[in-house]
Amino acid sequence: MELKKGTVDVLPAASYSDERAQYSHFSLPYRRERMRLFWYENSAFVKHDLQHLMHNGKTFVINSGGYYGEEFAQLSQQTDYKSLIVPVKMINQRLLMLKAKRVDFMIDDEVSGLYLMAEKNIEGISLHPYIVNDNPIHFMFSNKTVSTAHSQKIDDAIKQLETPITNIINHYTQ
Numbered sequence: 001m002e003l004k005k006g007t008v009d010v011l012p013a014a015s016y017s018d019e020r021a022q023y024s025h026f027s028l029p030y031r032r033e034r035m036r037l038f039w040y041e042n043s044a045f046v047k048h049d050l051q052h053l054m055h056n057g058k059t060f061v062i063n064s065g066g067y068y069g070e071e072f073a074q075l076s077q078q079t080d081y082k083s084l085i086v087p088v089k090m091i092n093q094r095l096l097m098l099k100a101k102r103v104d105f106m107i108d109d110e111v112s113g114l115y116l117m118a119e120k121n122i123e124g125i126s127l128h129p130y131i132v133n134d135n136p137i138h139f140m141f142s143n144k145t146v147s148t149a150h151s152q153k154i155d156d157a158i159k160q161l162e163t164p165i166t167n168i169i170n171h172y173t174q
Contacts, residue, residue, distance in 0.1 A: 006144030013109070014140035015067045023143055028155045029136030031111070031169055035068050037128035038098060038106040038113050049130050054081045058104040061086045061094045068107055069133030091116055098125060107132055114172045 002008035004023040013033065016026055037053075045053060054060075054075055062068065064087035068076075075081050086103060088094045095116055098106040106113065110127065117125060141151045158165075 003140065003142045006142050009142050009145045011140045013137045015135055015137060017067075020140060024140045025143060025146075025148060025151055026141070027139040027151055028158045029138050030158045030161075030165060031137060032134060033137040034110040034134045035066070035072075035107055035132040036110040036113065037130055037132060038095075038108060038117075038125050039104060039128050040098075040101070040124055041126050041128075046129065050132060051075060053105065054084055057084065059084050059086065060105045060107055061088050061097045061103045062107045063087070063091070063094065064089055066107075067133070069135075072107070072132055095120070095122065095125075111169055111172055118172065 001023075003011055014020070014026065015033065020026075037050075045056070045058070048056070050071060062085060076085055086097070088097065091108060091112055094106050094108060095113070097103050099122060105128070114127075116122075139151070139154055141154075
């Protein structure tokens with residue numbers, strides 16, 4: 001990873017983990033990241049969780065570098081389910097795959113997905129009620145290139161901008 005080597009200074013939208021904390025430090029959380037299922041609604045599957053959807057052979061497009069929680073991590077390692085998951089780096093491409101119905105679901109950050117759908121004026125896709133993962137996200141700084149004094153300035157800015165950040169998020173999610 002480039003952050004670990006020090007060739008990248010900071011990554012946004014990072015989930016905390018003990019492993020990552022060995023080579024980086026984290027800002028205060030600046031919002032929650034809710035990984036959601038985007039789909040063309042089908043009443044037969046409204047009450048299904050991730051495991052039941054996979055058991056029914058539903059296909060998913062994901063960000064190849066994303067974190068989707070322990071449940072997804074465990075399910076994605078099962079031989080029967082591996083072929084149901086399509087990793088794609090760019091959210092635009094993931095959304096276009098769902099729009100073209102090449103997959104049944106896109107698992108993505110709720111705010112990012114709703115924002116992109118509004119920007120591209122995409123209709124018919126909605127949020128499935130099941131939340132795949134919900135955790136705070138941070139800026140993640142390289143221990144090699146970013147001092148804690150610099151990251152403290154980011155923390156101060158996050159505190160000052162808490163209300164505007166919340167307002168922006170609410171604009172796309174409510």
